[in-house]
Amino acid sequence: MTNSPIVALHGTPAVAGGNAPSEICHSPLAPGGAHVRSVRDEFHGDLLEVSMGPHHPSTHGVFRMIATLDGETIVKLKPVFGYLHRNHEKIGENTTYLGSMPYTDRLDYLCSMTNNWAYALAVEKLAGQPVPERTEYLRVILAELTRLLNHTCLAGFLLQDTGASGTPLMYAFREREKILDLFEALSGSRMMCNYQRFGGCRVDASPEWLEAAKRLADGYNEFLDEYEALITGNEILMARTQGVGVMPRQLAVSAGITGPMLRAAGVDYDIRKVDGYGVYPRFNFRVPLGDHGDTYDRYMIRVLEMRESIEILRQAFAQLPSGPIMDPKAKIRGFKPKPGEAYGRIEGPKGEIGFYLISDGGANPYRYRVRPPSFINLTVLEDMCLGHSIADAVIILGSIDIVLGEVDR
Amino acid sequence: MSIAFLIIALVTLGSAAVAMSLRNLIHSALLLIASWAGIAAFYLWAGAEFVAFAQLLVYVGAVSMVVLFAVLLTRQSRVDMAIAPDALRRIVAALLAGGATLGVLFGAVVSAPLPIAASATPVTVSVRQMGQELMGTHAAALLIVGALLTVALLGAIILASTGREDPPGVAPPAVAPPTRKTS
Amino acid sequence: MLGIGLLKGLGVTAKNLVGSFHDPARLVTTEYPEQRTKLPENYRNFPFLVYDGTAAIDGLRCVACKICEVECPPQCIYIIPDRDEKGRPTKKPKVFDIDISVCMSCQICVEVCPFDAIKMDQQYEIAEADRFDRLLLKREALAKPNSYYQEIHPAEAAQVDAMLAEARRKADAKAKAAAEAAAAKAATAKPGAANPPTRPPAPSGSTPATAAMKPATAAMPEPAVPPVQPTQTPAENSATGNPVAPKTGTPGA
Amino acid sequence: MTLVQLSRVTPGVSDWFFQSLSSPFIAAAGDSRLERLPIIARDLLTSRLPEPWRWWLNSLLAILVVLFGFAILFALLTLVERKVLGRVQNRPGPNRTGLPFTKLRLFGLGQPLADGIKMLTKEDIVPRSADKLLHFLAPVALLAFSILTFAVLPFGRNLVPVELDAGILYFFAAGAGTELAVFMAGWASRNKYSLLAAMRALAQLISYELPLLLSFVPVIMMAGTLSTTGVVEAQAGWKFGFIPHWHVLTPWGFAAFVIFMVSALAESNRSPFDLPEAESELIAGHLTEYSGFKYALFFMAEYFGMCALSAMAVTLFLGGWRAPLPFLEIVPSYVWFALKLFALLFGFIWIRATFPRLRIDQLTRFAWKFLVPMALINLGTAAFWSLTCNWSGPLQLARWAIALALVAGPFVVMGRKLSRDYAPRTYRYA
Structure with a gap:
């Protein structure tokens, strides 16, 4: 965890007074079984420890927050993760370079295209493998579609967390389906795309596919307008999110936060601009920045980023060259890069997704390491939640935008 | 004495008595509320429709909430009474207050000219009549009570608002060092 | 003013409520068992084995080279090559199992297969009444005819067939040349009943095996075509061991 | 009863x-x-x-x-709610359950029945450490209180089950017990989520009881009676022959109606005030430990409460069973009542489909700092309206203008104050 301001617990967590018929409350939910009541000052009741998750409607998977509450205010929050740990990095070291590609789909299962790209980028760096230009464009198109998809989902999930009976979520999913259909038509799978290869990509996009993608990108602003009319100006949403879960710029930088969360805190850092990987320098787009760093900013930054993504998509469709999609020298099988190390990173929808690889010249990486944006962004959860109510904790968690597959790996 | 009266009285007094003897404060509070509902039933039986509904609305609907809140927010401690240094003073105060209330009520009941109604049709008062009485004959009393309650409410607000200076959204101040006791 | 945003939101939901009755863009549900969306050609689900001809097991293109077994990321493929009585590999899988509960449909086996023997299926209604049914697919369950492959991936299959036919043509030419050379070399050799591989390969693979070749008896899985044995009958054999891997580099475990 | x-x-x-x-x-x-x-x-x-x-x-x-009518209404309402929610969310909603053993689907009309069977046959789970008696009593009490409120509703001309002199007071007195039941459920479940829900329910109901009661005081003032039939009677007739004398069509009446409906949303634990059962925060709040039939009872009671409050709103503000136009009086009064009731229930569903949920402190702040003052000011507006009932001609216009200002002015001022801390934002680009 980060160096969060230490919160003094007023004694040990215990149930609120008068709750239980007997003195000690054995909660099946809280760890450690019985809680001992402790003496606090005259005007405060005891603390209540609530274990939210791992099975909870809004922990976005098997995530657990052990929240210590004073009334409904959080005085301590301990995130517990690892329920979805499946040895991703070790598996990566025991399978071939290519064999890890489908596993990267399963990291952040909403954004498999960008995960693929980041991994392919790392391997290409390692092997010094060039990539054809058409593939670079296709990668940008797919990455921006993924950004649309991810941010759309997030907007839906966040609103669902605030209790909006599923309507924004359903609208978000309606649009998401269209992008998933595109992914399916191109890569064969909706979410587990496994599309990129080292030095190219697997399937070429047909003219019909490009036409459909162009139509989607053109129509997406319309959806965003409707969505924003539904919810952005909504007083209830503003009351729920503005000033809630403020992340100071300093904390964001020192905790290594990346992606929309960082930009919502007002830090201008976008790897697309900083690294200029792929063909991103050829596109004209802006990076929206928030001034408050609260949940509303994090939501709005994503909406604005979607609008910028649409711009990038339009430019990419216009500039897309023809040509091969795979470098002729690229190897699918028997791929053994020279010994060395490489770190490939891209601006994923959730932040910096990076892969660090060490090769010893063998068919498997010697070391395979993922830098997951969700996990690192999640580390500031407690700092953002302290002093807010349990209802806020849920939407703060939602605004971080985590996918447990990536957090736990 | 009709059967209904007996039943109502039994419910009212019984729940009040059981409420006092229970150790579980929530159960006591709920029984107290049942007792209030019994009183409302009594009013209804006596033909005072408006008073009965007002009793239900105010006591079962609102005061009960306050009681339950108080029970929930007060730390429950069995040893409170026993080891309190001023237990004797409390008992004396309780006896004094209870005795005074009893005396006033008793005096009021005894001194009131209660005509023993021979007929089976007691006087019924419509809501309109009651309103006119309240705003006419007893307007002064109503106003005084209203003012009194307003003052009490303001006092409560002032009491509650002091000590809540810290703005929302800030972590509660560190009061004690984080000690973790386990047993 | 307070409430404007709320009213706007109500307007949007009202629009959607009404729109869902007449606007196809606003009612996107596919009512599944009755209606189905058309699967895109690239859609992939679990893999299956392609066979040519009519005999499911004998016609398998798979030569049990085990490349897919090695490359499979979750290692869900299990192959035992078949051997004849003398213990020589017959270039056929004796056991070819895919553990469907492990397989993640990543398509890497398809990409690495030099023989176009394993392809991705599009069958997604694979629920079973028993929880352990059909979790481990055997060779018999995996084998599906080339015509099925043509049906689910028409463009890709046409390409594959064309490639295979081209390779076969080259192989046949080479074999013929070799045979002629052998014939020329051994001038006293009897004129055998070697079938003339001059038939032009059909682009559609739904026809039975186009080139009749005996499975290679050589022990090495080298993609060189052995000399044609004159004793075989063309009708019963199917094309296996299509020799050239057109896409990738050296095959070999 | x-x-x-x-x-x-x-x-x-x-x-x-x-x-x-x-x-x-x-x-x-x-x-x-x-x-x-x-x-x-x-x-x-x-x-x-x-x-x-x-x-x-x-x-x-x-x-x-009355019981069967509302039970059927409840069953229908669950279906209608899901259908409407579905349509709002661009889904068809439940449309498969029809007659059992046939292929008839009837637009999903069998869904309530299927739900009922499912609820009845589900295992009734009581947590081991729960307060068993209260855990059992809570749904029963909730349902009983909800049903009691139906007694005084005038469902049509001369169709009022019990004609009480203080009928409106009775209605709210009977409804006042529901929060107790919610509290009992939350507390007896012995689950932390339920306990939090119980606390929330108490805070919410105690906050919204007041604006709810204050909002209909002007109606009683104008009608001069506490009886439900009397209130409907007071809304009889048409101005100029086509504008009905419904309370909602006056400035104070409209404000009171809005306050009443907002409070009714909170009283019946409906979105955006569904804090006690906020599923994204508290799993299911006080319902977390309920299953099977008891859960169904809770569900039923919630819908009964919603129906009862809507019916009361119809009676108090929308002219009860009266037809909107004179020539429409051929249609029986109970049909009009049902139509108006359905319209309000649809409003409930529509609001649920649209809004996110408030936080508990915002919820109580909204009640105490906005609704209660609004209701009190509205009382004054109604008094003004009552005093100026004999103004005519241009004075009539002035009366309307003053009354509208009395309603809109405080709304704008207090609304601005309430939403002082937040506003739509503009963003800069790097």
């Missing part, structure tokens, strides 16, 4: 009470046959019985009709 029985078993019951109860559903002369249909049907069943029996049976019939 328990009052009825209570009064009958006691010989010393008072006359007024008897009178008010012994004459439910008296058909007035001059009504159309359709209008009197419920009474005719009832008389067909009971007219041959001797007098005391007849009274009993009439009452019983009334109870049964």
